[in-house]
Amino acid sequence: MEFAQITTIAGKEFWDRIRNRWVLAVALIFTAFALVIAYFGAAQQGAVGFRSIDVTIASLVSLVIYLIPLIALILGFDAIVGERERGSLDLLLSMPITRLELLLGKYFGLAAALTFSTVAGFGMVAILLSPQLDFNALVHYFGFMLSSVLLGCAFLSLAVMLSVFAADRTRASGLAIAMWFFFVLVFDLLLLGALVVSGGQWGGELFPYLLLANPADVFRILNLFSLADVRSMYGLTTVFPPALANPWLLGLVMLAWIAAPLGIATWRFRK
Secondary structure, eight states: OOHHHHHHHHHHHHHHHHHTTHHHHHHHHHHHHHHHHHHHTTGGGTOOSOOOHHHHHHHHHHHHHHHHHHHHHHHHTTTTHHHHHHTHHHHHHTSSOOHHHHHHHHHHHHHHHHHHHHHHHHHHHHHHHGGGOOHHHHHHHHHHHHHHHHHHHHHHHHHHHHHHHOSSHHHHHHHHHHHHIIIIIIHHHHHHHHHHHTTTOSSTTTHHHHHTTSHHHHHHHHHHTTOHHHHHHHTHHHHSOGGGGOHHHHHHHHHHHHHHHHHHHHHHHTO
């Protein structure tokens, strides 16, 4: 495996997104939503303006869980199957490049574009809010930005895996939307439904560990558990043990969510 080949493919993917203004559009979306949430998130309580970084991050977490996985899945669902349908995959593989180098180059290029747009969008808000934030608040906010990048990379990895397995772009797009619905909307409902129906007997002790099977839940816990006021508001202390909410441990879980689907995609694509 030659890293020069991977960086060449990754650079092409990244600059393609720059040229078609995809990165700019996503960054502006993130900036606009974050500013609206920061200044108008408390309007229903009769107050307008920036209140606190804890409330802002809690509101942004709810936004990111819906938005970033959808953007990542849309970005990566046709990474491989799209090349196959256009007939350019065989042309690429006829060049002095391996399947592994092509797949990793595609992923890293798309991940770089998603990371750049996420950091640029939320980073602009950090610059605008910096006069009102102390050092600890900025640390929390940058931790939120980093976890948002990890969440996007995890769902991008899932999208690339779907792209390798799917027979055509139509099926890949359908699977991507179904995956978004499952992880963002259905997964938690299934867990809560099982707990309610069983009166807490099914999965009560396993509930915190089952949450780790969803990257969106890992992202939510990683951010909300570090904010004392928000943690008690969401009742996380009663369902999630503090020992399991270690930021480093949850960070490793997010990295596993990035590596595992990408490893499966690599195994399937090299066959």
